[in-house]
Amino acid sequence: MQNFGGSVLFLDRSDINTDEIIPARYLTEISKEALQPHLLEELHLEGFDPASAIVEKQVIVTRSNFGCGSSREHAPWALEVNGIHMVIAESFARIFRQNIFNCGMLAIELPAETIDRIFDEFSEFDTLIYADLEKSVLSVQGGGREAEIAFAISEFDRSLVAAGGWVEYADSHY
Amino acid sequence: MGETVAEKIFDAHRVDNPAGDIYVLDLDAVFCHEITTPVALNDLARRGKDRVFDPSKIKAVIDHVTPAKDSKTAMQGKILRDWARRHNIEHFFDIGRNGVCHALFPEHGFVRPGYTIIMGDSHTCTHGAFGAFAAGVGTTDLEVGILKGVCAFRYPRSMKIEVTGELAGGVYAKDLILSIIGRLGVNGATDRVIEFAGPAVEAMSMESRMTLCNMAVEAGATSGICYPDMTTVDYLWPFIRDEFDAPEAALANYRKFLPDTDAEYDDIVEIDAAGLAPQVTYGYRPDNVVPVSEMEDTPVDQVYVGSCTNGRLEDLRVAADVLSGHRISDSVRGIVSPATPEVYRRALDEGIIHTFMDAGFCVANPTCGACLGMSCGVIAEGEVCASTTNRNFYGRMGKGGTVHLMSPATAAATAIAGHITDSILYRK
Numbered sequence: 246m247q248n249f250g251g252s253v254l255f256l257d258r259s260d261i262n263t264d265e266i267i268p269a270r271y272l273t274e275i276s277k278e279a280l281q282p283h284l285l286e287e288l289h290l291e292g293f294d295p296a297s298a299i300v301e302k303q304v305i306v307t308r309s310n311f312g313c314g315s316s317r318e319h320a321p322w323a324l325e326v327n328g329i330h331m332v333i334a335e336s337f338a339r340i341f342r343q344n345i346f347n348c349g350m351l352a353i354e355l356p357a358e359t360i361d362r363i364f365d366e367f368s369e370f371d372t373l374i375y376a377d378l379e380k381s382v383l384s385v386q387g388g389g390r391e392a393e394i395a396f397a398i399s400e401f402d403r404s405l406v407a408a409g410g411w412v413e414y415a416d417s418h419y
Numbered sequence: 420m421g422e423t424v425a426e427k428i429f430d431a432h433r434v435d436n437p438a439g440d441i442y443v444l445d446l447d448a449v450f451c452h453e454i455t456t457p458v459a460l461n462d463l464a465r466r467g468k469d470r471v472f473d474p475s476k477i478k479a480v481i482d483h484v485t486p487a488k489d490s491k492t493a494m495q496g497k498i499l500r501d502w503a504r505r506h507n508i509e510h511f512f513d514i515g516r517n518g519v520c521h522a523l524f525p526e527h528g529f530v531r532p533g534y535t536i537i538m539g540d541s542h543t544c545t546h547g548a549f550g551a552f553a554a555g556v557g558t559t560d561l562e563v564g565i566l567k568g569v570c571a572f573r574y575p576r577s578m579k580i581e582v583t584g585e586l587a588g589g590v591y592a593k594d595l596i597l598s599i600i601g602r603l604g605v606n607g608a609t610d611r612v613i614e615f616a617g618p619a620v621e622a623m624s625m626e627s628r629m630t631l632c633n634m635a636v637e638a639g640a641t642s643g644i645c646y647p648d649m650t651t652v653d654y655l656w657p658f659i660r661d662e663f664d665a666p667e668a669a670l671a672n673y674r675k676f677l678p679d680t681d682a683e684y685d686d687i688v689e690i691d692a693a694g695l696a697p698q699v700t701y702g703y704r705p706d707n708v709v710p711v712s713e714m715e716d717t718p719v720d721q722v723y724v725g726s727c728t729n730g731r732l733e734d735l736r737v738a739a740d741v742l743s744g745h746r747i748s749d750s751v752r753g754i755v756s757p758a759t760p761e762v763y764r765r766a767l768d769e770g771i772i773h774t775f776m777d778a779g780f781c782v783a784n785p786t787c788g789a790c791l792g793m794s795c796g797v798i799a800e801g802e803v804c805a806s807t808t809n810r811n812f813y814g815r816m817g818k819g820g821t822v823h824l825m826s827p828a829t830a831a832a833t834a835i836a837g838h839i840t841d842s843i844l845y846r847k
Contacts, residue, residue: 260704264791269792270818272483273491275498289813309606313605313639316539316541318458318557321557336606339610348559410559411560415567416563418435418437419443419567419569
């Protein structure tokens with residue numbers, strides 16, 4: 246199974262929608278790679294500069310209802326081609342969450358107070374988060390501090406990640 | 420324990436229950452358009468699996484950018500077109516026959532009560548107006564749907580919205596759904612199905628029910644569902660007359676997808692339609708909703724009437740009623756896109772297109788590109804559009820632009836005034 250984790254991009258807002266993650270004008274692309282320069286180009290967040298913020302990040306930590314709006318899988322693809330394979334949030338929009346696991350990537354939901362704690366303790370620092378899927382634990386390091394946070398994903402989501410995505414899973418099961 | 424509509428449909432379509440609350444459902448229809456489908460088709464080809472589970476259950480249309488605006492969109496159309504030909508997909512709608520997917524497919528009778536439907540488009544929830552479980556999905560779900568005819572969903576939790584009373588004159592399904600989204604919030608129905616019930620919904624045409632269900636996803640819902648009744652059967656009758664002896668027999672059959680009286684809901688919300696005024700959004704979230712009276716005098720640069728929310732004949736009639744005898748403001752650009760060729764033809768026959776043209780509107784072909792800033796009505800940075808569409812995200816209709824969502828009546832009145840205003844001023 247793939248390892249998930251790395252340097253964290255903190256996005257301190259709820260309801261970040263798919264148009265912000267990848268604007269519709271790029272939906273005319275038919276390759277995932279073409280989306281790479283445009284991730285979070287329209288994010289409505291004060292002081293956010295996608296060009297510098299996204300560089301060398303592998304994980305997003307954000308608030309609730311991440312990925313709401315359009316069904317476009319271009320949103321997880323835009324993350325994927327930028328090397329971001331894990332999003333940690335208080336909650337996700339249904340289609341976005343499904344798309345993430347369908348791509349064999351990881352969407353982890355944590356309680357609001359845990360997300361608050363991660364923001365409070367780590368968002369000011371360069372932070373690393375790694376997911377141990379076998380133990381269902383996230384290890385967080387930043388600003389000289391460390392934390393271990395348990396998470397839960399369903400058996401089905403786990404098997405999608407293990408299979409490498411829904412196409413692989415469905416093809417071998419149905 | 421009784422069951423909700425979605426639970427009944429899930430039970431009738433269950434293929435597998437691989438873990439916990441995950442149901443893999445057998446699909447009655449897979450809808451495709453040229454924006455989200457080509458990547459799935461290319462991926463199937465790359466995997467050596469260029470197959471379709473059942474060409475008669477796949478319906479495809481080019482609707483987002485049509486006619487193509489550049490080489491990239493021409494290629495998206497070509498990939499879909501070539502694939503439809505290669506697999507003998509009979510119901511493929513190309514230019515001349517194409518229209519906005521969520522208006523076109525119901526018009527052709529492709530949706531029935533109790534159906535399971537997916538499409539790579541978040542507004543697929545529209546088709547719940549017929550008592551179907553219809554959900555927007557991503558490209559990977561679409562790809563598996565095309566190949567295997569199945570899709571996985573969490574076993575649905577449902578909420579019921581009971582709308583009592585009668586909508587006042589000048590207040591429409593759009594105003595009702597905007598006020599519901601304002602009340603629930605953009606995350607208020609996530610992972611849930613909304614059943615729309617009550618006298619105000621029963622009194623609605625199928626067009627109005629589609630408007631209502633279309634925006635269920637703006638509150639996060641998986642699908643919006645209305646209960647099949649004689650209005651549903653009458654709409655479908657030309658397509659089902661060979662299956663049933665009489666409309667009553669069809670209804671008796673479809674009633675198996677009504678919820679049980681002891682069905683369990685996460686939440687039941689009661690709304691009195693009678694007290695509702697015309698609604699409009701502000702800002703960049705569809706749950707930022709206020710009565711039109713609070714946004715009066717907000718100037719707009721463009722007015723757009725169309726889309727999968729409000730581009731049907733009933734919508735054009737309502738807008739034309741308001742526009743009749745008026746010219747739109749010199750400061751406003753008006754664009755109307757009848758959602759399908761049939762809507763366009765009937766609007767021509769009824770003189771509605773003349774009314775729009777006499778008022779100063781541009782009449783565009785059936786397409787939905789303006790709604791997401793792709794084609795045929797993109798606005799410039801700093802501009803404001805009064806629109807009958809369904810999303811007001813930042814830059815949605817064009818980078819740096821603002822969108823106010825409203826009913827066709829309010830949009831028409833706003834076009835005449837040049838600023839957001841209630842259609843009451845122009846009601847005949």
